[in-house]
Amino acid sequence: MSPVASILDAILPDTCVGCARPGGALCPPCLAALHSELPRRRDPTPRPRGLPPVTAAGAYAGTLRTALLSYKERGRTRLAEPLARLLAAAIVTAFCAAEVAGPIVIVGVPSTARARRDRGHDHVETLAGAAVISLRAAGIPAVRLRALRRRGSVRDSAGLSADERAHNAGSAFVVRRRARRDVRGRTVLVVDDIVTTGSTAVAVTLALEAAGARVAGVAVVAATARRCLVKADVEV
Numbered sequence: 001m002s003p004v005a006s007i008l009d010a011i012l013p014d015t016c017v018g019c020a021r022p023g024g025a026l027c028p029p030c031l032a033a034l035h036s037e038l039p040r041r042r043d044p045t046p047r048p049r050g051l052p053p054v055t056a057a058g059a060y061a062g063t064l065r066t067a068l069l070s071y072k073e074r075g076r077t078r079l080a081e082p083l084a085r086l087l088a089a090a091i092v093t094a095f096c097a098a099e100v101a102g103p104i105v106i107v108g109v110p111s112t113a114r115a116r117r118d119r120g121h122d123h124v125e126t127l128a129g130a131a132v133i134s135l136r137a138a139g140i141p142a143v144r145l146r147a148l149r150r151r152g153s154v155r156d157s158a159g160l161s162a163d164e165r166a167h168n169a170g171s172a173f174v175v176r177r178r179a180r181r182d183v184r185g186r187t188v189l190v191v192d193d194i195v196t197t198g199s200t201a202v203a204v205t206l207a208l209e210a211a212g213a214r215v216a217g218v219a220v221v222a223a224t225a226r227r228c229l230v231k232a233d234v235e236v
Helices: 003-011 028-034 062-073 077-098 113-119 123-137 162-169 177-183 199-210
Strands: 054-059 104-108 142-145 148-150 173-175 187-195 214-223
Touching: 028 062, 028 077, 054 062, 054 077, 062 077, 062 187, 062 214, 077 104, 077 123, 077 187, 077 214, 104 123, 123 142, 123 187, 142 177, 148 199, 173 177, 173 199, 187 199, 199 214
Parallel strands: 054 214, 104 142, 104 187, 187 214
Antiparallel strands: 148 173
Protein backbone atom coordinates (compact mmCIF):
# COMPACT_ATOMS: atom_id res chain seq x y z
CA MET A 1 0.00 0.00 0.00
CA SER A 2 1.37 3.40 -0.93
CA PRO A 3 1.96 6.03 1.80
CA VAL A 4 -0.81 8.16 0.28
CA ALA A 5 -3.30 5.29 0.44
CA SER A 6 -2.30 4.59 4.03
CA ILE A 7 -2.87 8.21 5.05
CA LEU A 8 -6.22 8.39 3.24
CA ASP A 9 -7.36 5.16 4.88
CA ALA A 10 -6.51 6.65 8.27
CA ILE A 11 -8.25 10.02 7.85
CA LEU A 12 -11.23 9.39 5.57
CA PRO A 13 -14.55 8.27 7.03
CA ASP A 14 -14.91 4.48 6.96
CA THR A 15 -17.73 2.79 5.09
CA CYS A 16 -18.43 -0.92 5.18
CA VAL A 17 -16.99 -2.74 2.17
CA GLY A 18 -19.93 -5.14 2.27
CA CYS A 19 -22.92 -2.80 2.34
CA ALA A 20 -21.44 0.74 2.18
CA ARG A 21 -22.91 1.74 5.54
CA PRO A 22 -20.80 4.31 7.46
CA GLY A 23 -19.11 3.49 10.71
CA GLY A 24 -16.40 0.93 9.97
CA ALA A 25 -14.56 -1.06 7.34
CA LEU A 26 -16.92 -3.95 8.13
CA CYS A 27 -20.22 -3.27 9.88
CA PRO A 28 -21.38 -5.75 12.56
CA PRO A 29 -23.92 -7.55 10.29
CA CYS A 30 -21.39 -8.02 7.47
CA LEU A 31 -18.72 -9.11 9.94
CA ALA A 32 -21.14 -11.60 11.47
CA ALA A 33 -21.91 -12.92 7.99
CA LEU A 34 -18.23 -13.63 7.42
CA HIS A 35 -18.16 -15.68 10.62
CA SER A 36 -21.43 -17.46 9.88
CA GLU A 37 -19.70 -20.62 8.64
CA LEU A 38 -16.84 -22.57 10.15
CA PRO A 39 -13.54 -22.94 8.28
CA ARG A 40 -13.37 -26.17 6.35
CA ARG A 41 -11.29 -28.04 3.83
CA ARG A 42 -11.50 -26.47 0.38
CA ASP A 43 -8.97 -28.10 -1.95
CA PRO A 44 -8.85 -26.70 -5.50
CA THR A 45 -10.29 -28.87 -8.25
CA PRO A 46 -8.32 -30.28 -9.97
CA ARG A 47 -6.02 -30.79 -6.99
CA PRO A 48 -2.36 -30.49 -7.97
CA ARG A 49 0.03 -33.24 -6.94
CA GLY A 50 1.96 -32.42 -3.80
CA LEU A 51 -0.61 -30.00 -2.36
CA PRO A 52 -1.21 -30.46 1.38
CA PRO A 53 -4.80 -30.24 2.68
CA VAL A 54 -6.19 -26.72 2.27
CA THR A 55 -8.39 -25.16 4.96
CA ALA A 56 -10.18 -21.91 4.14
CA ALA A 57 -12.25 -19.60 6.32
CA GLY A 58 -14.66 -19.11 3.44
CA ALA A 59 -15.23 -19.00 -0.29
CA TYR A 60 -13.71 -16.23 -2.37
CA ALA A 61 -17.04 -14.61 -3.12
CA GLY A 62 -19.41 -11.92 -1.89
CA THR A 63 -18.32 -9.75 1.01
CA LEU A 64 -15.22 -11.83 1.73
CA ARG A 65 -13.94 -11.32 -1.82
CA THR A 66 -14.68 -7.60 -1.65
CA ALA A 67 -12.93 -7.30 1.71
CA LEU A 68 -9.79 -9.10 0.49
CA LEU A 69 -9.61 -6.99 -2.66
CA SER A 70 -10.15 -3.81 -0.66
CA TYR A 71 -7.40 -4.80 1.76
CA LYS A 72 -4.90 -5.90 -0.89
CA GLU A 73 -5.47 -3.50 -3.74
CA ARG A 74 -7.35 -0.49 -2.38
CA GLY A 75 -5.41 0.35 0.76
CA ARG A 76 -8.12 -0.53 3.30
CA THR A 77 -5.60 -1.51 5.98
CA ARG A 78 -8.22 -1.55 8.74
CA LEU A 79 -9.50 -4.77 7.21
CA ALA A 80 -6.31 -6.55 8.26
CA GLU A 81 -7.62 -7.23 11.78
CA PRO A 82 -10.96 -8.89 10.87
CA LEU A 83 -9.35 -10.81 7.99
CA ALA A 84 -6.57 -11.98 10.31
CA ARG A 85 -9.17 -13.34 12.75
CA LEU A 86 -10.65 -15.37 9.91
CA LEU A 87 -7.17 -16.62 9.04
CA ALA A 88 -6.56 -17.53 12.70
CA ALA A 89 -9.73 -19.64 12.71
CA ALA A 90 -8.58 -21.43 9.54
CA ILE A 91 -5.15 -22.02 11.11
CA VAL A 92 -6.64 -23.64 14.21
CA THR A 93 -8.94 -25.82 12.12
CA ALA A 94 -6.07 -26.95 9.88
CA PHE A 95 -3.81 -27.60 12.88
CA CYS A 96 -6.43 -29.71 14.64
CA ALA A 97 -7.17 -31.69 11.47
CA ALA A 98 -3.46 -32.46 11.07
CA GLU A 99 -3.32 -33.78 14.67
CA VAL A 100 0.01 -32.07 15.31
CA ALA A 101 1.47 -31.78 18.79
CA GLY A 102 3.13 -28.66 20.12
CA PRO A 103 2.72 -25.00 19.24
CA ILE A 104 1.30 -23.91 15.90
CA VAL A 105 4.14 -22.91 13.58
CA ILE A 106 3.09 -20.92 10.52
CA VAL A 107 5.02 -19.79 7.46
CA GLY A 108 3.54 -17.08 5.26
CA VAL A 109 3.81 -16.99 1.47
CA PRO A 110 5.93 -13.91 0.68
CA SER A 111 4.73 -11.33 -1.82
CA THR A 112 6.73 -10.36 -4.87
CA ALA A 113 9.01 -7.34 -4.53
CA ARG A 114 6.80 -5.40 -6.92
CA ALA A 115 3.66 -6.18 -4.91
CA ARG A 116 5.37 -5.03 -1.72
CA ARG A 117 6.38 -1.78 -3.37
CA ASP A 118 2.92 -1.17 -4.79
CA ARG A 119 1.10 -2.00 -1.55
CA GLY A 120 3.69 -0.61 0.86
CA HIS A 121 3.83 -3.86 2.84
CA ASP A 122 3.72 -7.64 2.50
CA HIS A 123 -0.02 -8.18 2.85
CA VAL A 124 0.22 -11.90 3.74
CA GLU A 125 2.92 -11.36 6.37
CA THR A 126 0.78 -8.59 7.85
CA LEU A 127 -2.17 -10.99 8.11
CA ALA A 128 0.05 -13.78 9.48
CA GLY A 129 1.46 -11.55 12.20
CA ALA A 130 -1.98 -10.31 13.22
CA ALA A 131 -3.31 -13.90 13.21
CA VAL A 132 -0.55 -15.00 15.60
CA ILE A 133 -1.39 -12.10 17.91
CA SER A 134 -5.05 -13.16 17.83
CA LEU A 135 -4.17 -16.78 18.59
CA ARG A 136 -1.90 -15.87 21.48
CA ALA A 137 -4.54 -13.56 22.92
CA ALA A 138 -6.86 -16.59 22.97
CA GLY A 139 -4.24 -18.61 24.84
CA ILE A 140 -3.20 -20.68 21.83
CA PRO A 141 0.59 -21.01 21.45
CA ALA A 142 1.59 -19.94 17.95
CA VAL A 143 4.85 -19.06 16.24
CA ARG A 144 5.41 -17.27 12.95
CA LEU A 145 8.55 -17.99 10.94
CA ARG A 146 9.50 -15.58 8.17
CA ALA A 147 11.35 -18.41 6.51
CA LEU A 148 10.82 -17.90 2.78
CA ARG A 149 12.04 -15.56 0.10
CA ARG A 150 11.24 -15.28 -3.55
CA ARG A 151 13.91 -16.50 -5.94
CA GLY A 152 14.36 -15.01 -9.39
CA SER A 153 11.87 -12.90 -11.28
CA VAL A 154 8.26 -14.00 -11.02
CA ARG A 155 5.03 -12.28 -12.00
CA ASP A 156 2.19 -11.51 -9.64
CA SER A 157 -0.22 -14.44 -9.98
CA ALA A 158 -3.34 -12.29 -10.33
CA GLY A 159 -4.93 -12.80 -13.72
CA LEU A 160 -2.82 -15.81 -14.69
CA SER A 161 -4.31 -19.09 -15.93
CA ALA A 162 -3.80 -22.36 -14.04
CA ASP A 163 -0.94 -23.41 -16.33
CA GLU A 164 0.65 -19.96 -16.14
CA ARG A 165 0.42 -20.00 -12.35
CA ALA A 166 2.10 -23.41 -12.14
CA HIS A 167 4.92 -22.33 -14.48
CA ASN A 168 5.26 -19.00 -12.69
CA ALA A 169 5.50 -20.61 -9.24
CA GLY A 170 7.88 -23.41 -10.27
CA SER A 171 10.91 -23.12 -8.03
CA ALA A 172 10.18 -19.50 -7.11
CA PHE A 173 10.68 -19.96 -3.36
CA VAL A 174 13.63 -20.83 -1.18
CA VAL A 175 14.10 -21.01 2.58
CA ARG A 176 16.24 -18.18 3.90
CA ARG A 177 19.70 -19.29 4.98
CA ARG A 178 19.21 -17.99 8.52
CA ALA A 179 15.86 -19.78 8.79
CA ARG A 180 17.02 -23.25 7.75
CA ARG A 181 17.79 -24.34 11.30
CA ASP A 182 14.41 -23.02 12.44
CA VAL A 183 12.40 -25.10 9.96
CA ARG A 184 14.48 -28.27 9.92
CA GLY A 185 12.58 -31.08 11.63
CA ARG A 186 9.54 -28.91 12.41
CA THR A 187 5.95 -29.38 11.36
CA VAL A 188 4.55 -26.17 9.88
CA LEU A 189 1.41 -24.75 8.30
CA VAL A 190 1.63 -22.61 5.19
CA VAL A 191 -0.60 -19.53 5.29
CA ASP A 192 -1.78 -17.33 2.43
CA ASP A 193 -4.66 -14.98 1.74
CA ILE A 194 -6.24 -16.89 -1.18
CA VAL A 195 -5.79 -20.27 -2.81
CA THR A 196 -6.77 -20.55 -6.47
CA THR A 197 -5.02 -23.36 -8.35
CA GLY A 198 -2.78 -24.43 -5.46
CA SER A 199 0.40 -24.09 -7.53
CA THR A 200 1.94 -21.49 -5.22
CA ALA A 201 1.23 -23.61 -2.14
CA VAL A 202 2.85 -26.61 -3.85
CA ALA A 203 5.98 -24.58 -4.67
CA VAL A 204 6.20 -23.31 -1.09
CA THR A 205 5.73 -26.84 0.25
CA LEU A 206 8.54 -28.16 -1.93
CA ALA A 207 10.89 -25.41 -0.71
CA LEU A 208 10.09 -26.07 2.95
CA GLU A 209 10.37 -29.84 2.58
CA ALA A 210 13.72 -29.44 0.82
CA ALA A 211 14.91 -27.62 3.96
CA GLY A 212 13.76 -30.47 6.20
CA ALA A 213 10.33 -29.23 7.32
CA ARG A 214 7.08 -31.17 7.27
CA VAL A 215 4.14 -29.22 5.87
CA ALA A 216 0.97 -30.41 7.60
CA GLY A 217 -1.45 -28.21 5.68
CA VAL A 218 -2.33 -24.86 4.16
CA ALA A 219 -4.56 -22.28 5.85
CA VAL A 220 -6.06 -19.39 3.89
CA VAL A 221 -8.66 -16.70 4.32
CA ALA A 222 -10.52 -17.68 1.16
CA ALA A 223 -10.55 -20.30 -1.57
CA THR A 224 -11.79 -19.77 -5.09
CA ALA A 225 -14.37 -22.13 -6.51
CA ARG A 226 -12.78 -24.05 -9.38
CA ARG A 227 -14.23 -27.08 -11.03
CA CYS A 228 -12.62 -29.47 -13.52
CA LEU A 229 -14.76 -30.17 -16.57
CA VAL A 230 -14.76 -33.92 -17.21
CA LYS A 231 -15.88 -35.34 -20.55
CA ALA A 232 -18.92 -37.55 -20.12
CA ASP A 233 -18.67 -41.23 -21.05
CA VAL A 234 -22.07 -41.17 -22.76
CA GLU A 235 -23.90 -38.57 -24.71
CA VAL A 236 -26.99 -37.07 -23.15
